């Protein structure tokens with residue numbers, strides 16, 4: 001009798017473990033569909049400071065944040081594609097497997113950033129760290145003399161140690177300053193709607209602060 005209970009409990013646990021990735025990837029698909037058409041990027045006249053926004057996004061949240069930043073700052077926008085981590089179960093399991101790595105198959109691998117004063121680097125958080133595609137981008141590019149801002153979207157938690165390690169690499173690759181911005185979207189069952197995420201970015205990230213004030217606040 002006891003054995004029957006144990007087998008039942010183990011079976012139930014295995015079923016739940018199998019269902020979690022299915023549910024997570026289903027939610028990611030819904031988000032990606034919903035977010036794709038929001039706030040399209042509008043390339044503009046480049047009147048002020050020269051800013052590049054480079055980002056990786058799997059399910060569209062960092063992508064929406066990136067378009068919003070680029071539109072707000074009149075910036076050039078570059079998306080990093082990483083086919084290993086495409087939406088779906090296979091991409092999700094590759095993301096879990098590689099989550100803390102600093103290498104990834106990305107396209108483009110290099111971008112000529114020499115004409116920019118500021119570079120925003122966007123990424124989701126995977127297993128408490130910025131995802132491998134943006135870390136790989138840092139490894140293959142130079143940021144000489146630039147203000148670099150890492151921005152992350154995440155559900156509930158990241159570890160500052162991974163951000164500190166990211167900063168070290170960015171500075172080693174030439175950046176003159178580094179800042180970190182992050183927006184917490186909440187756990188999967190109760191997440192910030194996209195409009196609220198953008199509102200929070202506008203309120204908390206000081207995107208359009210004058211340059212002098214920004215430099216004074218660099219972390």
Ligand SMILES: Cc1cc2nc3c(=O)[nH]c(=O)nc-3n(C[C@H](O)[C@H](O)[C@H](O)COP(=O)(O)O)c2cc1C
Nearest residue numbers: 057058059060061062124125127128153155156157
């Ligand atoms: C493989 C994987 C690992 C994740 N790990 C974390 C984590 O450690 N902490 C967290 O708060 N969110 C984690 N998330 C959630 C994402 O960071 C969050 O949903 C993010 O906003 C997704 O951005 P995107 O839509 O641009 O891909 C993880 C997501 C994936 C796919």
